[in-house]
Amino acid sequence: MLSTDQIYQLQETLEAAGKRREAAAIALAPKHKGGEWEEFHAAVKAELVAERALAAAQNQAYAVPVELPVLWDTGAPLPHLLQNDYQAFLIFFVRDADPSWDGSSVNIRRPDSPAAFQLAVVEFKGCVSTMMGSPNDEVLHGHPLYGKGLEGYRPMRIENSAWIAELQRINSVHDGYAPERWRRLSHYFFGFHDVTFECVAESVSVDLHESSLPEVLAKVCERLLR
The missing domain is CATH 1.10.287 (Helix Hairpins)
Structure with missing residues (x-):
């Protein structure tokens, strides 16, 4: 102290x-x-x-960067969330890394395009809960964690998470409640242009795919159904 x-x-x-x-x-x-x-x-x-x-x-709760091999654009990475009762997959377009780009053109991505792009598949194992929606980047400064290390456009982990504490309190009434399990959980935060994604899970990993979004979504659905 x-x-x-x-x-x-x-x-x-x-x-x-x-x-x-x-x-x-x-x-x-x-x-x-x-x-x-x-x-x-x-x-x-x-x-x-x-x-x-x-x-x-x-x-107090605060945000720290998570070292994952993926970043996304400030534009429209088009995040998609697929999940079942214990796994969650967040799929989105990763940041363009074209060294010859001079800023004079815009690469428009359509979610239904058959063209191949670099896409991230972020898997959250041991997923307990997810949230996806508001706030967007225009009002991120209104988030309770703003001013406490919070950054947009990069993966973050929330230390001293009030959300985990709330979920733990709710689940503590269960006959099989095991406090040690909750100590293994982390609260993840991904701030995109139009939405924010948050997840409480045991671990996170990333795979990169050079493919179309429909193809990647189909592959992830297969993984969820195994």
């Missing part, structure tokens, strides 16, 4: 990080001298680190 002085120091660190991020954002407006974007990204990262440190010290 941290002392009051230590908590105050963390609060001061977060306040200073916020001011640095604001100054870095202002510096992006005039004619650039070089290094402005690098400083802005570094300032944002420092603020996120400070947010997580303070929330952890106060035993």
Whole structure:
């Protein structure tokens, strides 16, 4: 347990990080001298680190990045959710990595297209519960975890999850309730352009496919039916 002085120091660190991020954002407006974007990204990262440190010290829920080999565009990755009573699969288009793209064209993806794209199949094993829908990225700053390390467009894990605690309380009335099982669960958060996906599960893994979305969805359905 941290002392009051230590908590105050963390609060001061977060306040200073916020001011640095604001100054870095202002510096992006005039004619650039070089290094402005690098400083802005570094300032944002420092603020996120400070947010997580303070929330952890106060035993509050906070978000940390999950190291998965997949990112998605800020546009429309078209996430699809398929699940049964213990498995969940999240399928979406991954970020384009064309080094020759100059920003002058847009690659339109249709979910029913037979063309092959790179798609992520994220499997959540030992799935207990899922949510998919609001908020979108335009109102992510209204989410209760915003300001506590939350980032969009990348996989996140929620530490000190209130959702897991709530589910555990509900299930604690069962005759076969086993507290150790709930300690194995993690709360995952995926923020997309139009929707947010959240899941409580034992583990997560990713497979990448170069295929059409209908083909990948059919393969995932086969896995669910085994």
